[in-house]
Amino acid sequence: MTQIRFALAQIDTCVGDLDANAAKVLDRARQAAGMDAKVVVFPEMTLTGYPIEDLALRATFRQAAWDKANALAADLAAEGLGSLFVVVGTVGTDRANDKPRNRLVVLHDGVVWAGYDKHFLPNYGVFDEFRIFSAGDRAMVLDVDGARLGVAICEDIWQEGGPVADLAGRGIDALVTINGSPYEEGKTQTRCALVQRRAAEVDAPVIYVNQVGGQDDLVFDGGSFVVDRDGALLQRSPMFMEDLACWTLDTALEHQERVRVAPDLDPDEEVYTACVLGLKDYMAKNRFTGVTLGLSGGIDSALVAAMAADAVGGENVWGISMPSMYSSDGSKDDAADLAANIGAHYDVQPIEPLFVAFQKQLELEGVAAENLQARIRGVIVMAYSNSKGLLAVATGNKSELACGYSTIYGDAVGGYAPIKDLLKTRVWELARWRNRAAAEGVGIGGLNIVGNEAGERGIPLAGGVMIPVSSIEKAPSAELRPGQKDSDSLPEYELLDQVLAAYIEHAHGRADLLADGFDERTVDTVMRLVDRAEWKRRQYPLGPKVTALAFGRDRRLPITTAFRE
Amino acid sequence: MTQIRFALAQIDTCVGDLDANAAKVLDRARQAAGMDAKVVVFPEMTLTGYPIEDLALRATFRQAAWDKANALAADLAAEGLGSLFVVVGTVGTDRANDKPRNRLVVLHDGVVWAGYDKHFLPNYGVFDEFRIFSAGDRAMVLDVDGARLGVAICEDIWQEGGPVADLAGRGIDALVTINGSPYEEGKTQTRCALVQRRAAEVDAPVIYVNQVGGQDDLVFDGGSFVVDRDGALLQRSPMFMEDLACWTLDTALEHQERVRVAPDLDPDEEVYTACVLGLKDYMAKNRFTGVTLGLSGGIDSALVAAMAADAVGGENVWGISMPSMYSSDGSKDDAADLAANIGAHYDVQPIEPLFVAFQKQLELEGVAAENLQARIRGVIVMAYSNSKGLLAVATGNKSELACGYSTIYGDAVGGYAPIKDLLKTRVWELARWRNRAAAEGVGIGGLNIVGNEAGERGIPLAGGVMIPVSSIEKAPSAELRPGQKDSDSLPEYELLDQVLAAYIEHAHGRADLLADGFDERTVDTVMRLVDRAEWKRRQYPLGPKVTALAFGRDRRLPITTAFRE
Structure with a gap:
């Protein structure tokens, strides 16, 4: 024995x-x-x-x-x-x-x-x-x-x-x-x-x-x-x-x-914690102590900012509001509220004067003019990163990246993208979970990531973090032209995310998607968006990637392919 | 039988x-x-x-x-x-x-x-x-x-x-x-x-x-x-x-x-043709008919523009001169001469007014202010790309990318980087070869890439392409501050490229490099530059990559590593 x-x-x-x-x-x-x-x-x-x-x-x-x-x-x-x-x-x-x-x-x-x-x-x-x-x-x-x-x-x-x-x-x-x-x-x-x-x-x-x-x-x-x-x-x-x-x-x-x-763990807590730990360790192992990001007032940047506050403390987060002529007052208020809630540094850098200066020379229209706004913001975020030694984080979610609803060198700027593997509907769920955790005091306070004396949760949540309810509840908009809504360009996210999960995660082909019960028009719209975004992304290989696996690397696909189902 | x-x-x-x-x-x-x-x-x-x-x-x-x-x-x-x-x-x-x-x-x-x-x-x-x-x-x-x-x-x-x-x-x-x-x-x-x-x-x-x-x-x-x-x-x-x-x-x-x-083939002709064919097919297979790039008057952008003219014809090249307050008259003249030689479209977009507008808000200093200039140029190049449907090409060479002498989202902007696998000394050699080919009429004119009726060369060279001699002969400078020279930050390229070849292509360690006969100060300088650039590049995984193989993919290294020899 x-x-x-x-x-x-x-x-x-x-x-x-x-x-x-x-x-x-x-x-x-x-x-x-x-x-x-x-x-x-x-x-x-x-x-x-x-x-x-x-x-x-x-x-x-x-x-x-x-x-x-x-x-x-x-x-x-x-x-x-x-x-x-x-x-x-x-x-x-x-x-x-x-x-x-x-x-x-x-x-x-x-x-x-x-x-x-x-x-x-x-x-x-x-x-x-x-x-x-x-x-x-x-x-x-x-x-x-x-x-x-x-x-x-x-x-x-x-x-x-x-x-x-x-x-x-x-x-x-x-x-x-x-x-x-x-x-x-x-x-x-x-x-x-x-x-x-x-x-x-x-x-x-x-x-x-x-x-x-x-x-x-x-x-x-x-x-x-x-x-x-x-x-x-x-x-x-x-x-x-x-x-x-x-x-x-x-x-x-x-x-x-x-x-x-x-x-x-609760499934939402599990995923939220995975995102925070990924960011926290990426920063620690690359010797960054602070992060910077654009705060639009929307749900994506709000959730990422909350995660950053949980990872490294709100005092190490530099949030930048970069309103344009198309930004609503509600968005500006929501960005300021969020920054105050998490205790972040908060600067306002209006982009209109910069946009006007570029347009005087370039006279852009349509999507090119929309991209210009996003890229001016990218330059500002990187200026904060360079001058203060901060990690720039990108705030894109998987639904918008998959559909190409994003600007390369614009909102895609950043060394780490904490929610790139989360579909939009999951972004909302996690924001709601984080607010419930704040309200109920779940995981808030003195837990220590090393050791296990005080509980069984991996990351201590920062106190006081609340995501403004209007950021969660309002209709998503890129605010790059007057009255713009995501739903002008994309199916409603509840439906979109189901099709994306089947098409990207499970590699269902067109016939499979129809057999899944999705209607033909939606299937064709989503496949066209995703294929076009893949193609665009592969043209610019430096751009953000969409992964088939949660928290995984990008699928390896050739840049050039004419294959369409 | x-x-x-x-x-x-x-x-x-x-x-x-x-x-x-x-x-x-x-x-x-x-x-x-x-x-x-x-x-x-x-x-x-x-x-x-x-x-x-x-x-x-x-x-x-x-x-x-x-x-x-x-x-x-x-x-x-x-x-x-x-x-x-x-x-x-x-x-x-x-x-x-x-x-x-x-x-x-x-x-x-x-x-x-x-x-x-x-x-x-x-x-x-x-x-x-x-x-x-x-x-x-x-x-x-x-x-x-x-x-x-x-x-x-x-x-x-x-x-x-x-x-x-x-x-x-x-x-x-x-x-x-x-x-x-x-x-x-x-x-x-x-x-x-x-x-x-x-x-x-x-x-x-x-x-x-x-x-x-x-x-x-x-x-x-x-x-x-x-x-x-x-x-x-x-x-x-x-x-x-x-x-x-x-x-x-x-x-x-x-x-x-x-x-x-x-x-x-002559070795220079072989490498030059490989670069041109790579760009030509990348464009054709991604359905681009034209390219745009910044023309600084330096050798890198001049060589890339010549390659682009050989790939798709000068009339499909949009060259943009983007002078700043630090650009010399010589550089501006060289850019204009090059564009005229290859028959490219040529626009001048001064960046000083844009730089001033940003600085009014951001008040950046040092490297952050230098990066700002490069990123304003990146925004302009992408504006041409978006508004005219052109492929943006990056002009960085392997020596500067390896040493981190490049700005992410700035001069690194582009969907394809034709000379990213060429060390700087090779860039000069290929420019000289291209001028000799133009002078001697080698491979100029009516060859057709399909079929082999008219000769044994793979790509017809465009007539009249000449790279200004001063672009080849002047001391390399990024012109991001007054009087700046590459040699302020880097060893002379003749020496640098030898060390880079040994360290990157042949994976020689520090002891090997000293045994190769390089002096200790140079070895330590280059290793520090390359390791730091690798580290920075891995922090921003969307950035340009340096390859160990010519025309290959990047080495796969983890983003986070504290290993130093």
Whole structure:
């Protein structure tokens, strides 16, 4: 009979920051030792950060990562932590062909122990691993005080066969899997069901540790967990925050003990928090402390401003009202109210004098004149960004980006676009949720993203944030000409978003969309808008992208295509 | 004894344009039949265009491509061309897992014949095929009048083993390979040496047909050829133009007859033509007939304007001089001279009044004020683009983009950047070459890109194009403040470009660069500039990219990385 205490170290790493990542491992190992843990499990590619993309191809980087793993093992031993088994991910090198490998190593007794290389290299959606890594080809079982621990890295458990199937016959006592699994709506359930299947396959509990935090255009949600061989959920860490949880394996027991299961989040809270965490980490990892954005009085910029206030505090948000001759008084008031509610800096920069100066030379008409207004605003936002060192954030939502209802180099200006993956109807839902949270005090105040003392929510919400009701309720308008409404150019958003979800997310073709019950005129309108926007966007490859996956990268499509269904 | 006459149909396809691609196949098949050909060979993925990226994942597209292949086979037969063996590439579906396949089919006797699926799926540099396709697993030999023809698709001949090794033991009479091989400097020689090795391996002549033309951010150079079993070059089509060449295999002969070998191009002519063809096809495939760009009087915009005039004619180029208070008279004169030389439309749009209007509100200083000038110019260029339906082209070169000497949403504005892969020293060389070509009449006048009647050059150069000598010879300056010179911020370009080539193209680390003989101060300056520019560019992912490969996509690096050598 053996008892092994595991610590699930759900941390937020930074790609390329070997020093900081290693320091975090050392810190959590210390804490875990204080909690009597024997095995400390970190996420996929802990030391290098994930996803490292082509950075793995630089030999100098791989050498530096290897040196860091060795130094960390020595540091652990020097602190008296050499008896721990510290399971971390890093990059290795395939000696046969000098290609990188996605590797799991165990730091123990002052040295870098047994390595396991990821077998299945995902190369779909947001993943590019087969491009970068060569694949491992054998399973590994780690002996810890007589307990037999199988290991796997992320995709290894998503595919049939391979190392998990190999482990199934070997009588392991537990399967440890380290992951960098990005957030999508509903993925908590998908992952749990998958791990339940694998637990049955290997006939042992499975320990699943996931990365947390934003990295570039991805958000990792954490939510690490342990499932028993019969599928019972024994432990679950909270989403969207770092966490260090312990769980003990008793090899003498047929069924293991349940420890703590973090509660499910409300779906709107989950998505809102994912957006805030993505922005917060993008800023932190790129060393921005403040953001700037245009505040139009509309719902999109209001929601983004609220998210920014929750991410970095209202005092670090510079909101700019840039009214034109077509801006309504209501819009100006709503922008000012929003800025006051979130405690943002607020400047008014009228664009009419600038518009007049350009028009004196250019005499533009129609859409070109509308785009000119948006681009003057883009210049102003970037001037704030450059002169104050602020991150410019774009406020476009997925519905308008998908339909091309946006100006390149205008409202599309920005280094990060927090709501680019949210359809317009979801934007409204999240604004309403945020106002309810403010009213009810949900998640407001002193929670800390590191640690889990004060609750199970990943991001503390800023106090007092309220989005003006008129921003939520009024008819959407770009206000680029008198009396303009979005519904002049687009179907009503309730309908539009359903068609967009089917066409973009689920890749339904024209016949599928008609079979879905959408009327022919709407289908043809939406397909024409989306195809034209894709075409325009691909002509200007520097423009914003529309993603098929929530929080994912853009679909890869050729720029030039004449294909029409 | 059998004689088989092959036609090498080197064509320019358009991704997704099934109708136009199929029509081109039909047209070339007719011509080939008129030349008594029996087998007509087209490039990789003829019907779909290449690279199709994630478009292949749409089931509706695959079905449409399959229907088109069948319709084309029927059309060929209906025209009395059913006895031809028409070898085309298209997309297929792997029945086991519903994934796309990169497929070669033979259209014959009214039906779609034997299919061969690409075995090696490149997934490095500009290639994403493993992401998209599933791999074929068997070789194919085609019997044509008793002659045994092996087939392969592009990467299949670049890797050891696989279908070519399989064919080596089978006594084939010739190997037919269809390709979508993008242009790089020196690749003609690389390809020839490779094919000579494969000819020896299969002990038979190899027929290599390559795609030609620009597609998105890639340029395909054609240069199709036939190599004998002993490595002798028997036939070579010209680069950068469509071509239909014939070559006859006589199975009774140990050594085949030499037909025609297009001459090598001057290296500067080769690169210049690649740039022009890329722009020309980008415009044609995106349905642009004119371009607009800022003319500063400097060498970059002058070279891009000359390329644009060669691509679509000076009368379709709108050059905009946008002088500021810091622009010299010389610069203004050079811009006007260049526009006159190439026969472009030429407008002067002073930016000082606009700059003053912005500064009245914003009061910017330093780099923010310099960026403001560049962004006002960006707004003007986009106003011309929108109001006249012109493609805005960016004029940045690789040296300045690599060092971050460029303004996002300013001079970086544009849908296509013709010289983004050229280091500054190469820009000067190409400008000098273009002036020599104009003086000597090289390639000027009535050549036609389709067909090969009048010569072996791919693009006709426009008459009269001369780049002002002072644009080539003066010290480079951004002219964003009084007396500014590039050399205030950057090492001299002769030195800078050598370090950039080593650091970016060859991924030399710091130690390597010192071993290359560069002095420590220069190495540290350049590494700092490039790393900082990469970091800034990754913060604004919509910005211009710097590529490691000439004419390739950007390196994939994570946005956030703290790694420094």
